[in-house]
Every structure is written in structure tokens, then in C-alpha cells.
Amino acid sequence: MARSRTARRRGRTRPPHVVVATRVYTPEPVAAAFRQEALVLALERAGAEVTVLTTTAPGAGSVRSRARKVSRWPVKRDSQGQVRGYVSYLSFDLPLALRLLLQRPMDALVLEPPPTTGMVGMVAAAIRRVPYTFYAADVWSDATESVDGVPTLVRTVVRWAEKTVWKRAARVLTISPGVQHRLEELIGSRPSLVMVGNGIDTDTFSDQGGTGGEQGPYFVYAGTVSEWQGAGVFVDAFARVRATHPTARLLFFSEGSGRDALEARVRAEGIEGIEFRDKIPPAQVAAHLRGAAAGLSSITPGQGYEFALPTKIYAATSTGTPVIHAGEGAAHDRIRDNALGWACDHDAEHVAEAMRAALEGEGHGEGGADPQHLRRWTLENASLGGCAMQGAEQVLASLEERSTRDG
Numbered sequence: 001m002a003r004s005r006t007a008r009r010r011g012r013t014r015p016p017h018v019v020v021a022t023r024v025y026t027p028e029p030v031a032a033a034f035r036q037e038a039l040v041l042a043l044e045r046a047g048a049e050v051t052v053l054t055t056t057a058p059g060a061g062s063v064r065s066r067a068r069k070v071s072r073w074p075v076k077r078d079s080q081g082q083v084r085g086y087v088s089y090l091s092f093d094l095p096l097a098l099r100l101l102l103q104r105p106m107d108a109l110v111l112e113p114p115p116t117t118g119m120v121g122m123v124a125a126a127i128r129r130v131p132y133t134f135y136a137a138d139v140w141s142d143a144t145e146s147v148d149g150v151p152t153l154v155r156t157v158v159r160w161a162e163k164t165v166w167k168r169a170a171r172v173l174t175i176s177p178g179v180q181h182r183l184e185e186l187i188g189s190r191p192s193l194v195m196v197g198n199g200i201d202t203d204t205f206s207d208q209g210g211t212g213g214e215q216g217p218y219f220v221y222a223g224t225v226s227e228w229q230g231a232g233v234f235v236d237a238f239a240r241v242r243a244t245h246p247t248a249r250l251l252f253f254s255e256g257s258g259r260d261a262l263e264a265r266v267r268a269e270g271i272e273g274i275e276f277r278d279k280i281p282p283a284q285v286a287a288h289l290r291g292a293a294a295g296l297s298s299i300t301p302g303q304g305y306e307f308a309l310p311t312k313i314y315a316a317t318s319t320g321t322p323v324i325h326a327g328e329g330a331a332h333d334r335i336r337d338n339a340l341g342w343a344c345d346h347d348a349e350h351v352a353e354a355m356r357a358a359l360e361g362e363g364h365g366e367g368g369a370d371p372q373h374l375r376r377w378t379l380e381n382a383s384l385g386g387c388a389m390q391g392a393e394q395v396l397a398s399l400e401e402r403s404t405r406d407g
Contacts, residue, residue, distance in 0.1 A: 016399055017049045017105045021121055022112035023083045023092045025054040025070065029282050031223070031311040032112055032137065034201055035175075038388035039110065039135075039395075044068065046392050053099050055083060055092055073099070080255045081279075093120045100124035108133070108399045111165075115140055115158055118165035131170035131398040135391070137198070138175075139182050142304045143228055163187055170398035173391050178307025178330045196390040199382035200314035204282045207320035207375045211291030212284070217359050218249040219324070221296040222285050223312045224256035230300030232262055233326045236348035239271050241355045248293075248359055250274045253285055289319040294341060294358040299327035301346050309334065316341075318378040320371030324354045338377055339369045 020040055024033045036052070043050050050068065055075040076091040078084050083092060093116045100109070101124060109132040111121040118134055125132040141159035144150045166172050166187050174180040175198035183193055219238070225231045231254075238250045250273060252259070263276045280288075289295055295316025299305050306329025313331060316323045322341035325331050336343035342354035 015047050015049050016107040016396065017051065018043050018108045018110060018395060018399075019051050019053060019100065019103055019106050020110040020112075021053045021096055021100065021117060022110075023055055023075070023089070023114070023117060024112075025052055025057065027281065028057045029279050029285065031198075034282070034311075034384060035135065035137065035198070035388070036110075036112055038201065038384045039391050042385070042388040042392035043395065045389075046396060048392075048396065051103065053096060053103070071099070080259065082255055084257070089114050089116050093117050096120050097124060101127065106130055108395055110135065110395060113137065113140055115161040115165060119161050122165050122168055131402045133171040133173060133391075133395050133398060134165055134169045135173050136166065136175070136179060136183060138179060138305075138308060139186075142182070145304055166193075170402065171394045173394060175387075176307065176309045176330060178309070182307055194390075194394050196394065197382075197387040198309060198311065198314075199384040199387050200311055200318045200378065201282065201384050202318050202379055205286045205289070205315050205318035207290065207318070207371055209290065210287045212288035214249075214251075214288065214291055216247040216249060217245070217293050218251055218291075219294055219296055219355065219358070220251050220253065220285075220288050220292040220316075220321075221312075222253045222289070222315060223310065225252070225254045225258040225262055226256045227258060228300050228303050228305045228308075229256075229258070229310075230298050230327065230346060231258065231296075232265070233298055233346055233348055233351055234296050235262065235266060235271065235274060237326075237351035237355055238274060239269075240348065240352040241359070242271070242273050244356065245359050246273075248273060248355075250296075251288065251292075252276045253278075253280055253288070255279055285315065286319050289316050289321050292316075292321050294322050294324045294355070297323055297325045297331060298346065299325075299329060299331060301328055306330065313340065314378055314382040317374040318382070320375045322358065322369040322374060324351060324358065326351050338381075340374060340377065341369055 022036045024030055026033045026037045040050050052070040056072040073095050075083055076088045097120050109125050111118050111134045141162050144155045144158055172193050174195045180195040266274045297310045297312040309331050313323050317340050324342045325335050326344050327346045332343045335341050344350040344354050
């Protein structure tokens with residue numbers, strides 16, 4: 001077998017150089033950006049040199065990255081400023097191919113979805129003869145099943161691309177037992193599949209600090225609104241709650257394919273007390289969560305996404321705020337079993353009951369979800385830093401395995 005060209009140049013004279021390719025990176029307030037920044041910092045603490053290849057983001061020029069080297073490239077964004085959709089993905093992936101081939105040196109590669117980025121990175125890694133790690137935070141091909149109008153051919157191609165990238169990766173990092181199990185169903189059990197978990201930046205999402213300056217009781221939904229989240233259930237529930245709690249409000253700090261439709265519906269039905277706001281920095285999200293009666297999370301049932309564990313849950317509990325989750329599956333069980341809030345059916349009346357209980361300060365689970373318990377549980381079970389450290393160890397282990405095999 002041919003020796004890795006990069007490893008041959010590197011020898012023992014310098015630390016390993018890891019390249020991270022991700023379409024989103026801080027300061028963008030999305031889970032993937034937080035996850036990748038945490039991984040980069042963990043790799044640097046472990047002694048690696050890291051280069052992040054990402055996109056030019058709104059506000060990136062005024063926010064200093066905590067990583068040493070971040071290379072940004074212009075990308076097409078949708079009307080909400082998101083890198084989402086075929087054209088947006090290609091506007092990142094096509095230049096990425098050249099950026100990866102020209103990157104010197106490169107000893108290991110880390111890839112973030114979508115699967116098209118995985119395919120580009122897989123080919124580049126083969127040409128450069130370096131191992132690559134794919135961060136499987138979810139299963140994109142499953143998600144296409146929940147989106148109306150996606151052609152069968154597209155779904156088939158996405159499935160094929162995703163499975164191919166997973167099979168050829170030196171490591172595939174999964175974020176939960178549910179995601180791990182789903183990958184094993186699709187490609188079989190493999191040593192390369194490693195569950196590292198997921199979490200939240202517990203320093204930013206802290207229980208200490210301001211509360212956002214809002215007046216009156218309110219709920220916070222922070223994050224993506226799309227078909228598989230089914231956030232419309234909170235609109236239906238809140239309309240019921242508003243009748244008995246007229247000063248309550250529901251705040252959406254959101255983006256996603258379903259936000260515009262949801263906002264239009266609220267406006268058309270004249271539901272008062274619901275506000276759709278622009279995305280705000282993570283520290284401001286944390287402040288608003290600290291002052292909320294509850295954070296909100298949901299997963300639409302019957303679309304194959306019951307294994308998901310939304311980071312919205314951890315964002316709330318890390319600030320000492322309980323969660324109302326609508327939907328079955330892993331998130332429902334985690335909230336119920338650990339007294340993190342209210343685990344409900346994806347049903348407006350059930351959610352409304354939980355909202356009323358939160359507003360009235362009633363108990364929500366055995367042992368109660370007091371702020372100290374929520375914060376302590378998050379630190380022990382859902383710290384993004386701890387998960388990133390495990391991920392960094394796996395990336396560097398794949399590099400050592402390649403060096404041993406080639407040597």
C-alpha cells in the first residue's frame with residue numbers, strides 16, 4: 001500500500017494538521033457551528049494545528065473566532081440568510097474541492113453535512129491520501145422523507161451519497177444512541193461508528209447573567225422551524241393558553257423552511273402574543289432562556305426522526321430553565337426520565353396543559369426540575385466541551401491508525 005504523501009512529509013517534525021470543512025461556523029447561531037467550533041478547540045488543545053474551511057457569514061467580520069485559522073469563502077444564502085438548498089450547497093462544495101486540493105499540508109480531514117460536502121471531501125481525502133472523519137449529527141436521507149415534493153430520484157441519490165461517505169470514513173461520529181442505531185441499520189455495525197454524544201456550550205448557556213429584559217411570562221422556541229420539527233403544535237397550544245393567561249407570550253428566535261409559513265398563519269388567524277424575531281447571538285438566546293417559563297422543543301411523529309435529541313433541550317436546561325417537548329422518542333424519554341420538564345404527546349391540548357403548568361409554577365416530573373438540578377444535569381450529561389474532546393480523540397486516533405498501517 002502506498003504511504004500517505006502528507007504523513008511522509010510530516011514525519012515527526014511538526015504537529016498533525018487537521019482541516020475541518022463545514023458550511024456553517026461561528027458566529028452563526030446554529031448547532032452545527034457550535035459543535036464544530038468545540039471540536040476545533042479540542043483538537044488544538046490536543047496539540048493539533050487546525051484550519052477551518054467555511055463560509056463568509058453575516059457578522060463574521062466583527063466577531064473574533066476562538067480558533068487560530070479560519071478561512072472563509074462567499075456562499076449563496078437563502079432569503080433567511082441560511083446556507084440551505086441545492087444551489088447554496090453547491091456554492092460551498094464546488095470551491096471546497098479546489099480549496100482541499102490546494103491545502104498544504106493536510107494530515108486529516110473532518111467533514112460536516114450535507115452529504116454533498118461529504119462526497120467532495122471523500123474524493124479529496126482519497127486524492128490526498130489522508131483519513132477523513134464525518135460528523136453524523138443526523139440522517140439527511142431520512143429528513144428528505146418529511147419534506148413534501150422531494151423527487152424520488154433525489155431521495156435515492158442522497159441516501160446513496162450518505163451511505164457511501166459513512167462506509168469509507170475512517171471515523172463517523174454520531175451524537176446519540178438513536179443516531180448510532182439508525183446508521184447501524186443502514187450500513188451495519190462497524191468499528192468506525194463512534195457515539196461521542198452532543199451537548200451545549202455550558203459557558204455561554206449559563207444559569208448566571210441577565211434575563212433578556214422581557215416583560216411578563218413567556219416561552220422561547222430557539223432554532224430551526226421545518227417539517228420534521230412540527231413547531232406548529234406550539235402555536236395551536238398557545239392559542240388555548242392565551243385565553244386563560246392573556247399576558248403570556250411565545251417568542252420564536254428561528255430560521256428554517258417552515259418559519260415564514262408559520263408566521264403567515266399566526267398573522268392570518270390573528271393569534272396574539274406570538275412574536276417571530278430575527279436570529280440573535282447565542283449569549284442573547286441564553287439570556288432570554290434564563291427568563292423564560294420554559295424552553296420549547298418538538299419532533300413531528302411518524303417521520304422517522306424519533307431518535308433525534310434537539311440541542312434546544314440542552315440550551316434551556318443549561319440555563320436552569322425547564323423544557324416542554326412535544327413528540328415521542330429519545331427526547332421525550334430523556335426529559336421524562338431525568339426530570340427536565342414536561343414530556344408531551346405531539347398534541348396541542350397536552351402541550352397547552354404543560355404550558356399552563358409552567359406559567360403557574362407547577363411541578364413537572366418526579367424530583368422536580370429546579371434550576372440547580374437542570375444546570376447540574378446538563379454539566380454532567382450534555383457538555384459540548386466533553387463531547388468535543390471525545391471527537392478530537394477519535395480524529396487523532398484515525399490519523400495514528402493510518403500512519404501505522406502505511407508505515
